[in-house]
Amino acid sequence: MKRRDFLKKTGIATAAVVTATAGIMGCGKKEEKATGPAVTQKTYQWKMVTTWPPNMPVLQTGAERFAKRVEEATDGRIKIQVYAGGELVPALGVFDAVSDGTVEVGSGASYYWAGKVPAGQWFSSVPFGFNPQGINTWFYSGGGLKLWEEVYAPFNVVPRPQGNTGVQMGGWFRKEMKSLASYKGLKMRIPGLGGKVVAKAGGAVTLMPGGEIFTSLERGVIDATEWVGPLHDLRMGFYKAAKYYYYPGWHEPGTCLEVIFNKKIYDSLSKDLQLILDAIAMETNLWSLCEFEAGNGAALEELINVHKVKLMEFPPKMMDDLRKLAYEVLEEEAAKDPVSKKVHEAYKKFKKQVGIWGTVADSAYFSTIADKYALRTK
């Protein structure tokens, strides 16, 4: 039996063994004391449920990657079995399952539980709000994550950012979107606060998990949908049911995906395990954004060149109108409960603190190299 396995089996803390061995080997020398905290050898077998369709790249595979790396980093002390949406609990029932302890871990996006935690929506995506850089900055350097923890704590849930989709696409439509009025009577699948904006513009908004969207669009249950960006939208096959593909995704300019832990379980872990979970969540957050960024461009070209999708930009006047409407909706939604109000005010305050930096830096820079990134059409 390997020494490490022996330690695991006997449950003897490494530090204690090192101390004892040093005493024996020292033969009369003064006993050396090991420093640092003892590492617990307690092991955990967890279940993780997600909102994502099976094998969905970056989303479901990201959750699986998270589980694998946690097992590796903890040397097998935490093993996580991952289930896709609907395999163990309903896709939109992830938050409840983690909250009540049915499972230990979950993965999704906070706008999926808006019915239960309306204030949570600000932590996934805000229409005309932060891009990935901005929302991550709010989380890690602007107090956003601490506030998110406060919002989820009454539900016995601990959140961590676990991924980011980048700026999403505006969605798939069967008709041209010429003005705000184009949303009137439109049956569209669109989640979160962006969905509230479309509803205020007169749309009939529905929320359904990823696995149900294509069939609904194909059968005409909905007229339009949004999902993520080219990489994922291509895989979903939406181009077979709608030809107009609009940008930009004003409703989801940098959506944060989350990993959530049952708080009682998370709090009971030794510090080293908590740090490992946090660190793997953080690196998965970065990895996920990079995967989207790496794949979107080529997927967009395939949609246009192979599947003859019409790439369309929302007209400037329509974007102006949507932005004004979005700001109204955000105030209305924030006024509905004190927690939402608190989060909304914190978000606005940080947005003000960041100020025009993104305009001076990123957008000005990108505008100078726009021609080099021009779409290569065949």
Ligand code: CA
């Ligand atoms: Ca989306």
